Amino acid sequence: MAQGVTTIKDIARQLNVATSTVSRALSGHRSIGLGMRLKVQQLAQEMSYHPNRNAIAFKQRKTGIIGLLVPNLSEHFFSEAISAVENQAMQHQYQVLIGQSHDEEERERRIIAAMTQQRVDGLIVSLAKHTLHYDHFQVLQHYQIPVVFFDRVPNIPDVHKVHFNMESGTKQAIRFLLDRGHRRIALLNGPECMPSTVERTQVYRDCLSQQRIKMDMGLVASTDLTRATTFHAMEMLLAQKPRPTAVVTINDYVALDVIEYIKQHGLVLNKDLTVISYANLPITNYLESPPLASVEQFPYRQGEAAAELLMDLVLNKTGNPVPHQQVMIEGQLVVHGKQFWL
Amino acid sequence: MAQGVTTIKDIARQLNVATSTVSRALSGHRSIGLGMRLKVQQLAQEMSYHPNRNAIAFKQRKTGIIGLLVPNLSEHFFSEAISAVENQAMQHQYQVLIGQSHDEEERERRIIAAMTQQRVDGLIVSLAKHTLHYDHFQVLQHYQIPVVFFDRVPNIPDVHKVHFNMESGTKQAIRFLLDRGHRRIALLNGPECMPSTVERTQVYRDCLSQQRIKMDMGLVASTDLTRATTFHAMEMLLAQKPRPTAVVTINDYVALDVIEYIKQHGLVLNKDLTVISYANLPITNYLESPPLASVEQFPYRQGEAAAELLMDLVLNKTGNPVPHQQVMIEGQLVVHGKQFWL
DNA sequence: CTGTTAGCGCGTTCAT
DNA sequence: ATGAACGCGCTAACAG
Numbered sequence: 001m002a003q004g005v006t007t008i009k010d011i012a013r014q015l016n017v018a019t020s021t022v023s024r025a026l027s028g029h030r031s032i033g034l035g036m037r038l039k040v041q042q043l044a045q046e047m048s049y050h051p052n053r054n055a056i057a058f059k060q061r062k063t064g065i066i067g068l069l070v071p072n073l074s075e076h077f078f079s080e081a082i083s084a085v086e087n088q089a090m091q092h093q094y095q096v097l098i099g100q101s102h103d104e105e106e107r108e109r110r111i112i113a114a115m116t117q118q119r120v121d122g123l124i125v126s127l128a129k130h131t132l133h134y135d136h137f138q139v140l141q142h143y144q145i146p147v148v149f150f151d152r153v154p155n156i157p158d159v160h161k162v163h164f165n166m167e168s169g170t171k172q173a174i175r176f177l178l179d180r181g182h183r184r185i186a187l188l189n190g191p192e193c194m195p196s197t198v199e200r201t202q203v204y205r206d207c208l209s210q211q212r213i214k215m216d217m218g219l220v221a222s223t224d225l226t227r228a229t230t231f232h233a234m235e236m237l238l239a240q241k242p243r244p245t246a247v248v249t250i251n252d253y254v255a256l257d258v259i260e261y262i263k264q265h266g267l268v269l270n271k272d273l274t275v276i277s278y279a280n281l282p283i284t285n286y287l288e289s290p291p292l293a294s295v296e297q298f299p300y301r302q303g304e305a306a307a308e309l310l311m312d313l314v315l316n317k318t319g320n321p322v323p324h325q326q327v328m329i330e331g332q333l334v335v336h337g338k339q340f341w342l
Numbered sequence: 343m344a345q346g347v348t349t350i351k352d353i354a355r356q357l358n359v360a361t362s363t364v365s366r367a368l369s370g371h372r373s374i375g376l377g378m379r380l381k382v383q384q385l386a387q388e389m390s391y392h393p394n395r396n397a398i399a400f401k402q403r404k405t406g407i408i409g410l411l412v413p414n415l416s417e418h419f420f421s422e423a424i425s426a427v428e429n430q431a432m433q434h435q436y437q438v439l440i441g442q443s444h445d446e447e448e449r450e451r452r453i454i455a456a457m458t459q460q461r462v463d464g465l466i467v468s469l470a471k472h473t474l475h476y477d478h479f480q481v482l483q484h485y486q487i488p489v490v491f492f493d494r495v496p497n498i499p500d501v502h503k504v505h506f507n508m509e510s511g512t513k514q515a516i517r518f519l520l521d522r523g524h525r526r527i528a529l530l531n532g533p534e535c536m537p538s539t540v541e542r543t544q545v546y547r548d549c550l551s552q553q554r555i556k557m558d559m560g561l562v563a564s565t566d567l568t569r570a571t572t573f574h575a576m577e578m579l580l581a582q583k584p585r586p587t588a589v590v591t592i593n594d595y596v597a598l599d600v601i602e603y604i605k606q607h608g609l610v611l612n613k614d615l616t617v618i619s620y621a622n623l624p625i626t627n628y629l630e631s632p633p634l635a636s637v638e639q640f641p642y643r644q645g646e647a648a649a650e651l652l653m654d655l656v657l658n659k660t661g662n663p664v665p666h667q668q669v670m671i672e673g674q675l676v677v678h679g680k681q682f683w684l
Numbered sequence: 685c686t687g688t689t690a691g692c693g694c695g696t697t698c699a700t
Numbered sequence: 701a702t703g704a705a706c707g708c709g710c711t712a713a714c715a716g
Binding site: 018031032058059060061226 | 706
Binding site: 349350351361362366369392393396397400403678 | 708709710711712
């Protein structure tokens with residue numbers, strides 16, 4: 001027993017029975033006598049037998065593993081989602097293999113290849129921020145590995161996806177500002193290659209035109225989420241005449257940079273310039289200078305929904321192809337505590 | 343090609359060679375002719391062949407996977423560490439399987455069993471907060487799966503562990519307070535079953551006695567990290583005569599609760615009661631009411647060190663047993679921005 | 685340089 | 701109610 005790890009063969013030999021008997025006894029096959037079943041189970045326990053799931057996976061062509069590919073494991077938004085995915089997977093006796101692309105397409109490609117070779121039963125993906133071509137996802141189709149995109153989803157049809165409802169979320173933010181009298185509302189958006197960026201601008205445009213406000217493209221800027229480009233964009237936005245009185249930023253990280261910029265330039269936050277962002281940090285309640293409000297995006301729910309959908313696909317025993325699903329998670333505008341300037 | 347997934351057998355058949363030739367050609371075995379190698383590699387590409395790592399793992403008894411078990415995937419401290427582990431693993435062509443115990447010993451047990459059955463090549467573990475018995479780790483030894491404990495480590499010898507240097511970290515905090523004249527310093531510690539709790543108290547005691555200050559056990563309290571018990575502990579601490587002028591809390595979550603308690607009771611933070619904590623949130627720089635200082639614990643470095651150590655063990659080809667390592671990560675006291683009351 | 689063969693651990697026929 | 705035999709995809713002897 002010390003020369004290696006216990007297998008059903010070892011148990012069979014000890015008991016002078018066939019391996020198939022052991023196999024059946026362990027999996028509770030009804031054709032095995034009670035006495036035999038008990039003997040086998042007890043010996044298995046004693047020899048601390050743990051079935052080799054690897055061998056089983058190999059034979060059954062089911063690994064019991066799903067993959068999870070996100071840009072960055074340490075970002076709060078994603079780590080919440082990951083937690084949800086793990087919880088959901090565990091309920092189905094599944095395990096989760098992780099990978100982070102660091103927003104590099106090349107790394108994304110390598111991880112997808114690795115997941116494929118590992119033969120994961122399914123994959124949840126949030127795209128790298130500049131991913132434009134989806135050809136590296138072809139392999140997954142070839143290997144019949146179902147994919148659920150989540151949060152950062154591709155703008156192509158015929159894929160399963162779970163994402164934030166940009167339309168209702170953005171409407172809440174813009175209308176909130178309009179209701180408070182703002183007419184010069186700036187939009188500090190993300191990289192233009194991201195579908196969500198395009199949609200955010202679209203909704204912004206619609207909200208304004210509904211109020212018969214003509215859209216000023218000088219009030220729309222992009223950042224690649226780095227501080228430098230955010231500062232640059234702010235410079236541009238604040239140079240517009242008349243100056244915007246509010247700005248909607250793509251996320252909390254950018255909002256923090258914007259707030260920093262505002263302070264550096266002697267402006268008063270939420271008085272001279274009101275800031276609203278899309279929440280992806282857990283901190284807004286404790287901030288010294290928070291945005292006036294944030295659109296909560298419920299990362300846990302998103303991860304949960306993605307995992308539920310994926311598990312449905314993975315466990316789908318009918319073999320019938322499942323129509324492509326698109327789940328939208330509703331955002332919710334949260335107004336933060338201290339509102340000195342209202 | 344549509345009836346399934348490409349295997350070396352398919353490639354071999356197409357080329358009228360043996361599977362072993364294909365296998366060798368693909369793995370760059372030198373005994374294969376250049377022409378053959380190229381032909382094989384090209385065809386593999388065309389058939390979008392991806393080696394079945396599952397089958398390889400099965401044969402080689404090496405999965406190329408390491409497990410990572412932490413209490414909670416979404417806590418900032420752990421998600422930083424996870425990111426480090428994934429980065430480190432990827433450099434070695436390894437993948438990471440995750441599990442969260444939610445601080446429940448039973449769940450911890452189940453995940454360890456699952457990891458064992460998956461035959462991970464190694465495991466990084468941060469213990470559930472009340473785990474006292476380590477018998478569920480025995481299996482790993484039986485299966486020769488190396489384990490590196492990290493952050494929440496067991497207080498037994500003969501294990502590999504990476505953790506924060508409690509002694510130097512705590513000394514920095516206490517001495518900082520002593521230097522500023524505090525003599526009634528409270529300690530709001532964690533559950534007493536955690537080794538780090540015991541050590542923290544020990545260091546606290548030593549620092550005080552070095553200054554010839556007699557230790558008052560009324561100034562030491564425990565919390566199980568929930569708000570309720572934290573409040574309860576605070577009540578007790580503030581009832582002491584004379585009242586403490588400073589409190590060292592086990593982490594930022596508890597510190598936030600303490601700060602909340604202070605406000606509710608009409609005290610002025612860092613004036614009536616100075617708060618220092620051990621950092622595990624990324625937010626202290628942005629807080630409206632931050633602790634006066636935090637002992638930074640560098641979760642990324644801890645995860646990195648744990649992964650490096652584990653990879654050493656996993657890749658250790660000598661077969662010689664490696665002596666048990668204990669890596670300590672030095673903390674660093676960080677004093678926060680606004681210090682009105684100094 | 686390349687082919688043949690065996691076997692990793694397991695579930696699953698097909699026998700008995 | 702149990703046993704014998706097979707094969708999943710791949711690598712590694714061993715043979716030429």
